[in-house]
Amino acid sequence: MSKSVVRMAPSPTGNLHIGGLRTALFNYLFAKQHDAKYILRIEDTDRERSKPEFERNLLESFEWAGITFDETHRQSDRLELYAKYIRKMLDDGSAYVSKEVPQEEGQREEVIRLKNPNKKIAFDDLVRGTVEFDTTELGDVVIAKSLEEPVFHLANVIDDHEMGITHVIRGEEHLSNTPRQILIMEAIGAKRPIFAHIPLILAPDRSKLSKRHGAVSVIEYKNRGILPQALLNYLALLGWNPGTEQEIFTLEELIKAFDLKKIQKGGAIFDEKKLEWVNKEHIKRLPPEEQINLLRKSIENEPYMKSELHLDMNRINWKETPKEETKKHLEKVLSIIGNKDEIMSYAEREGKGNVLWPVRYALTGAEKSPDPFTLIAILGTEESKKRILKAIEQI
RNA sequence: GGCCCUAUCGUCUAUCGGUUAGGACACAAGCUUUUCAAGCUUGGAAGCAGGGUUCGACUCCCUGUAGGGUCACCA
DSSP states (O other), X not given: OOOOEEEEOOOSSSOOBXXXXXXXXXXXXXXXXXXXXXXXXXXXXXXXXXXXHHHHHHHHHHHHHTOOOSEEEEGGGOXXXXXXXXXXXXXXXXXXXXXXXXXSTTOOSEEEEEOOOOOEEEEEETTTEEEEEEGGGGOSOEEEEETTEEOHHHHHHHHHHHTTOOEEEEEGGGGGGHHHHHHHHHHHTOOOOEEEEEOOEEOTTSSBOOGGGSOOBHHHHHHTTOOHHHHHHHHHHXXXXXXXXXXXXXXXXXXXXXXXXXXXXXXXXXXXXXXXXXXXXXXXXXXXXXXXXXXXXXXXTSXXXXXXXXXXXXXXXXXXXXXXXXXXXXXXXXXXXXXXXXXXHHHHHHOHHHHHHHHHHHHHOOSSXXXXXXXXXXXXXXXXXXXXXXXXXXX
């Protein structure tokens, strides 16, 4: 059996969003489990809207997420190839130059159209089963503005053919595009790939996900502290499940468990809350040092990390604990500060609240903060000692 | 509007004709005298509607309804 080839074909007309990442992920998982070649193809045939910064964002997002490719191509580097095909189609009569009356600003007077054979087309979709279309209603679709300017459908089909793509795994928005692309495939004598159209990710109101629904760009999730493996894990769960009750997966586990055939047909709403939960589960599985680093970053802007503490001595006692006792506890903790186990067993003897609350309060002066042990780890024993000492003096 | 796709708790989903329709997130209540977080316990919460097929339908078929996609010289 010859090797499978899949591709991710984004256009650099915006930042990579979570829907695109999910498509990339499904292709990646498929590639890994089938030992397939995975190609990244930047589809920048729209010269107006394609921007280098978006291409950089695409690359940066994939790198952060850990989605890797075997090859990268850019369609604007392959214009000669498309021109060759267009000439051939013009020659053999499967396409023709069409005289137009421009309806809008910027439209051409001449455009190249595919001669539509007007027939019924059926194809099998791995997710949806057999799908049928009558291409008659499509008319003669525009495939290029000129020899040098192919339109999406043409360039996409030519590249899939030239690159030997065996499986086209893409978003459902392309389902209706498939028949016209098949028409082009037949015109250029390309073999049909196997299709898998995955359901869309929806906003909470079931509309298409867009900027106005908040953070949808992958990098925004990165900036928000979402772990890449957590985002991938959650994205995989949107529209797919392993048939077991496992919900937390590493990338390796996803590669093992993933199955295109188990993909849901309907669109799925993106639930930020569940993403947060998945992220939390992944954080819990990280080594302790890394967890501390994450926490350190997340509290770096808290007042108690940046400036002098102002302790309110009415708050340092846990409930009804007498001040003298609180002082005693603090002094004891001060003497064993480097030993978490010893502090813990002392706290268990004396009452956790009695001991641990004042310690935490002495360290931060804040109503809410991480627990005292984490704080000591982040602040360091020296700084922690200083703070506790200062609190003792004020009691 | 035409064409295409879809339809189980608020959300993501399990169920391959026979189940008290299961799980997770979220939510509510309670527990745990380390705040927050976490953890634990408990709870409420679903088969879009109408017809068939069948001894029996959430599950198969039809119709309707709803949602989504697409109908570009964007991808």
